[in-house]
Amino acid sequence: MAAISRLLRSTTSIPYLAGKSFSSAVASQAPSYNTPFLHPKPQFPRKDPRDRNVQWIFLGCPGVGKGTYASRLCKLLGVPHIATGDLVREELASSGPLSAQLSDIVNQGQLVSDEIIISLLSKRLAAGEAKGESGFILDGFPRTINQAEILDGVTDIDLAVNLKIREDVLLEKCLGRRICSECGKNFNVASINIKGENGSPGIMMAPLLPPAQCMSKLVTRADDTEEVVKERLRIYYDMSEPVEEFYRSQGKLLEFELPGGIPESWPKLLQALNLDDYESRQSAAA
Template sequence: MLQRAKVIAQVAQHAGIKPDILQEALKPTVTAIQRSVPSWVFLGPPGVGKGTYASRVADALGIAHISAGDLVRTVMKEQTELGRKVATVVNEGNLLPDSYVLQLLQKRLQEGARRGEEGVLLDGFPRTRAQAESLLTFSDVQLALNLSLREDVLIAKCLARRNCKECGKNFNVADIDLPASPTAPAIKMPPLMPPSGCMAYLERRSDDNFTTVKRRLEVYHSEAKPVEEVFRQAGVLKDFHITGGISETFPRLLAALQARGSITEEKQAA
């Protein structure tokens, strides 16, 4: 692994900020965590199900689920200068600058460290090479699981996402049933419908429209390969292809995770 000073210099260059500023910003996080909290990373494009699977894995294993999307949406609702800047970038379908994302994640990890979290599952972070390199300097990454799904299915699922503004839970009303072709396996993914009590409170995210979703996928794919390469070089990347719904995918996912990473070993030994 690269020396920390060299990594910080590379991160600063990619993020467009001065190395000494990034060094100072990282200092409290590194001091608090000291790489003692193991972490898993869920990679994958919008709509692949990172949040759905990450929340279930976290509940099953009793670890913290940190969603980059939730952190972003929370700060967007806070009428602060950073929140307004974040909202402008997100609503245009672009990825946030690394400096914004690092600020949000570092604050959350510091809060978790003070609460004594034993492990974290990162959902939707990192999304750029600079973020990935930075993460390896202050977190003990056990595994980066790279989730993938056909793009036409991704678009359909993104357009079908719904959130309950009453309870805060996420659902998906898409009913995917595609036969196998000579180049692709069959995909059957039933909808994740809300209970009747949530139906009157469902809403679609303002940025979940075809134009923005398509743009978001294009931006994601342009950034994904460098991120995958960082984790591949670190020896922690594993590809995971999704071809079914939760009932078919979740057991496979747990098996893949339990085959790698000290978080499950510690939980099973407890």
């Protein structure tokens, strides 16, 4: 409870956490994009995303690509990307009081407790407030209905983007993840090429390889073993349905099934979010 109180104190004072933005209308009027080859027609007026006061969250299984797509959108929209997974890894790499406890939890494939996540997020939001950040995209939070309810009492989330992908593809992606031990950046060595069968479309994902200077420094995350990944997925499926329903009942859930790698998925995701025209204008102005 002390950690929850710290979150409430640190976030209720942040100006951008109050009030609805234009992206609330996006969520309430947008359909679910769960067909890989669907080309959705925008059903709401276009508006410059810089005026939206973006307050979004990304949901989805571990390894689905939340960080990849959330970080790309953050660069496009000029808002901070807050990944609770990164917050946990930063704490693991530190000599702080939570480091040993977190190491045991992560290596067993278990979810970090709400109190720990909320404490880390509280510290990050306070740091963002001090730097004058405006808006955010949360990645990896909330994972439980308890977290969703706590967050709902603190800020008015506009949109919950739920990324989905086939489980066999997801397992390959997770086992292919690598981190550069020097620069800390994430890469993926998996080359996925699954042929379509029984009416289901095939799916291709090229590896996300590092530059030459990082190639010899790649390491596998301790929690990216098949056994641990499957346990993480089992836990996620058990806990995700109430969270999805929480945002679905508020008209804020956008479900998006990834049709392939970044080249195939990114333009369709922008279209689903009604941002394809904005990216084109940004590129033209560059």
